[in-house]
Amino acid sequence: MTSSLFTGLSAFPLTPFSGERVDLPAFSRLVERLAAAGVDSIGALGSTGSYMYLSREERKQVASAAVAAAGDVPVFVGVGTLRTSWTLEATEDAQAAGAQAVLVAVPTYQALRDDEVFGLFEAVSAASSVPVIVYDNPGTTHVTYSEDLYAAITALPQVASVKIPPADPDPAAAEARIDRLRTVCAPGTAIGISGDAQGAAALTGGADLWYTAVGGTLPEPMLTITRAAQAGERDRALVLSAGLQPLWDLCARYGGSARVSAAIAEELGLVGPDCLPAPLKPLPDEARTAIRDFLAGV
């Protein structure tokens, strides 16, 4: 089951806000749009989906809306919180909403030791009846996973995939990294790349899937790259990705994929203005101009 679930393109939509409230109709439209584009799975409540800025009740509503709007496309739901008991509640809620997997980031306030990170996964693994995705996102969680920690966590029941952060964009380096992870992680662990600029290199280097943030707003170009990689058209996938370099540059320059995705969605009229939860503010004018220039050329 897991081998077909964790493959291809997994697209992470925004959770748009309208003032202090989640704009559920706009969110549902984003999910419908991804399903219609033909993505392989949908990742609700990832970092791009602002999961850490939502209450338990808001997360439940978003998870249910995602499952309803996704149709036949499987939905993964982010359940990370600062406290183990809250993450277990979120896991229960996500399953009740129909999530086909839960995505477990370990955000931190006090820095955590490896045994504490492992303990959190041990608790979720025991409580979850759906597959668990390890969400390794050091830029926001400030957790660094050693190889030993990867090995221990992926050996837990239900842990089926790791969502790895961007690294060296060189295709040979990406391939070597995936090869190395195959020897570190438990057999059968699906390796998914995060960090959109490295998606093509990782997919053509042997990653099982691409957990894409910007592809949650612009699915078509990421799908084209994914299908090329899946067809063994390595050079074409890399050339297509290189053609999106202005987009990767925007993400690197303006605070990452989540903020750039929000600005793109606003520019495309998919969401209302100022769709990020305060204290986050929209990108400055210069970034908006650069994004408009990019969109005009897509």
Next chain:
Amino acid sequence: MTSSLFTGLSAFPLTPFSGERVDLPAFSRLVERLAAAGVDSIGALGSTGSYMYLSREERKQVASAAVAAAGDVPVFVGVGTLRTSWTLEATEDAQAAGAQAVLVAVPTYQALRDDEVFGLFEAVSAASSVPVIVYDNPGTTHVTYSEDLYAAITALPQVASVKIPPADPDPAAAEARIDRLRTVCAPGTAIGISGDAQGAAALTGGADLWYTAVGGTLPEPMLTITRAAQAGERDRALVLSAGLQPLWDLCARYGGSARVSAAIAEELGLVGPDCLPAPLKPLPDEARTAIRDFLAGV
């Protein structure tokens, strides 16, 4: 009013857990103990008080218990959250509970720009009818305050104090830093030192108060240092602090004051075992042995 409120020793107690619940009776005893020791103020729900691991309802209970147990000693209450609207709710709750000031940290998931950090303080400043303390704690929040940001935030109405992170432990360097901050922050801003190892150097270097984490569990030695510094006995304050070097070393080695304070409170029987909220776990045995050795010599 603020000049007398933000002075001397401000002690930050733990919020002890018993399993998944806050141990309110143990918390109240910690606060009563601080008031009886003669601290100048009590900081509930600081980092040592695990504020980021508590629900809104739990924070309300802790704030009310702190005010009830503190008697005549003023209570400051931490109101930081990831979302502006939640911080405004916590500010309202803290005031309703009787807080004499609110302590505003800006924890982050997505990294924030300076204008976003400022916007959060602008919102709290407008909503609060009690003084606001700027809680600059880069080790947990990953926010770095520039001098321009300090200047802008401290110029806001109600912003009365900054709680600065530890820096150079050299007394001359500490004094130079405080002098510099006096030129950066709005006139009258009370400068308080966090980072217990630097408390004596900062107080004798001109800081207005010491926001002490370990002093929330071991108030007496920090009070002796504080009173020496206030009496102008600079050398004595520094010698007393140097005598606590084993304690400062423990904090540096074992994940900071919050974890060490929890272990000390457990060793002293002030709280039950395993008093930190999961996923945080108790310190390992070697640290416990070192803490017992230290306590035997106090």
